[in-house]
Amino acid sequence: MSHPDESSVCESPIEAEELPDAPPVAAEGSVQELQASYARVRQAWQREGGLPYQQRMDLLKAIAGWVRKHRAELIAALDADFGHRSPHETLLAEVFTVIDDIRHIRAHLADWVEEQPRPVAATFKPGTAKVIWQPVGVVGVIAPWNYPFQLAILPVVAAISAGCRVLLKPSELTPHAAAMLQKLAADVIPPEILAVTTGGVEVGAAFSALPFDHLFFTGSTTVGRHVMRAAAENLTPVTLELGGKSPALIHPDFPLARAAERIVAGKLFNAGQTCIAPDYVLVHRDQVDALVGAIQAAARAQYPTLADNADYTAIINDRHYARLASWLQDAADKGARLVSCKSPDETLDPAQRKLPLTLVLDGTPDMTVLQDEIFGPILPIIPVDSVDQALAYINARPRPLALYYFDWSEKRSDDVMARTTSGGVCLNDTILHFSQLELPFGGVGPSGMGAYHGWYGFRTFSHEKGIFRQARLNGGKLITAPYGKITDTLLKLMIG
Secondary structure: OOOOOOOOOOOOOOOOOOOOOOOOOOOOOOHHHHHHHHHHHHHHHHHHHHOOHHHHHHHHHHHHHHHHHHHHHHHHHHHHHHHHOOOOHHHHHHHHHHHHHHHHHHHHHHHHOEEEEEEEOOOHHEEEEEEEEEOEEEEEEEOOHHHHHHHHHHHHHHHHHHOOOOEEOOOOOHHHHHHHHHHHHHHHHOOOOOOOOOOOOHHHHHHHOOOOEEEEEEEHHHHHHHHHHHHHHHOOEEEEEEOOOOOEEEEOOOHHHHHHHHHHHHHHHHOOOOOOOOOOEEHHHHHHHHHHHHHHHHHHOOOOOOOOOOOOOOOOOHHHHHHHHHHHHHHHOOOOEEEEEOOOOOOHHHHHOOOOOOEOOOOOOOHHOOOOOOOOOOEEEEEEEEEEEHHHHHHHHOOOHHHHEEOOOOOHHHHHHHHHHOOEEEEEEOOOHOOOOOEEEEEOHEEEEEOHHHHHHHHOOOOEEEEOOOOOOOOHHHHOOOOOOHHHHHHHHHHH
C-alpha cells in the first residue's frame, strides 16, 4: 500500500510528457576526483557516523519524488544511451521498480531498525542480550549498463535505508543515465551522503581498490573476479550480483504456447540484455518443433515488427551487436540451425542495432552460445529425453542466477527445486521473482554472492551487533579464578 503522499508511477505515462531533445551527458571523471569524493564521504562518516532514522526516511521520500518528477528525462536519457530504449520498459524497470522498492522500505523500516531481544541461557541469567542494527559505514556501488538507473539506485536505496553513506560509480557505457544519477544526487542528496563518480577502466580499478566498509558490484562474472580480488586487499566484504546461463525447463505436460509466451516475454524484455533472462530452453525432444513454432508465434504477437517498433529495445552499442552477430555465425559455422522469429517481410538495418530473437537448434558444446552468458535475443533450444536428463545437464554447469521451470504439478516442481541450486526461481513464468520485495535477490557461486531488495538490502548493509548486558547482581565470580570446589561443582552441572 502506498503512502498518502505517494501517487502511482504516472498517469498517461508517455503521452502526457514531452521528452527532452538532448539529455545531459556525464563528464568523464578522474581518479583524483574519485579519491577526493571518497575522502569527503569518509570524513563525514568519521565525524557524524550513520544516518538517523528520520533522515533515511526523508531521503528515500525525496528520491522517489525526484524519480517521478524526472521520469520523462530518464526515458530520454536511456533512449539516447541505447540508441533506442522502449519507454515502457524504462518506466517498468527503471521508474516503477525504484519507486516500489522505496515504498516498501518506507512502510517497513521502522520495524527493521528496532533492536531485537535475544534469550539468554539460564547459566548466564540475570544478564540480558539483544541485537542492534548498525550501518556498516561507507559503501561502494558499481553499477552496470543494462539497467543503468535501477541497478545503481536500488543498492544505494538499500544502503541509505541501513544508514550508510555511499559512493556510486555508474557504467561508462551509459553516460546519459550517469548524468541523471549525478543530477539526482545534486538535487536531493548531500554530497557527504552520496557521491557519484564517473570514468572508465582506470577509475573503475581505483574504485574497487578503495577501503570501503562494503562493496556492491553488479556485472559480469569475469569483472566480478577482479572486483573481489581488489576488495580482498582491504578485507572489504563484497556483494556480487553477476549472471550466468539461466535455464528454462518445460515439463512435457505443460502447455507449450503458454510456456513460449512467458519465455519470450522474459527473453525479449530489454532485448535480452537482462542478467536473469532465460539463456536457453530444455524441452523434450519430441516437442522441439512445436516449441519453435510456439516461440515464433509468441515473438511475432508481442513484437509484430522490430525496426520502427517503440516497444523493442536496441542492443546497447556496436561492440555488443557485433559480439552477438559473431556468436550466431560461430553457431552456424559449427552446424547449428538458426531460426529467426521476426516477420519474413521485414529487413533490419544493422545500424539500428535491432537484433531479432533467433533460436539456435542442434547446438553443440563447442559453440560460444552454449558456453557463455548470451545477454541478447539469442535462445538455444536443448532437446532432452526426460526431466532427469535436463537436471543432469543443468547441474553439470555453473550454478545459474535464475532457474525457470514450467509445470503445474507442485510435487514435481518441489522435486526440481530440491535437486537444483540457483540464485532464485520463477515457476511457470520468467523474471518476475526479481520484483517480489519479500524475496531475496542474489546469486550463488559463479552467479554471485549476497542478496538485496527490501529487508535483505537493509540487512546486507547493516552490521548485526550482538550485545550482552551483565546484571548488577550476577554469578560471574563463581567462574572466575582462582577456581575451587564451587567452580568444579558448577562445571559438572553446566557440562552434564
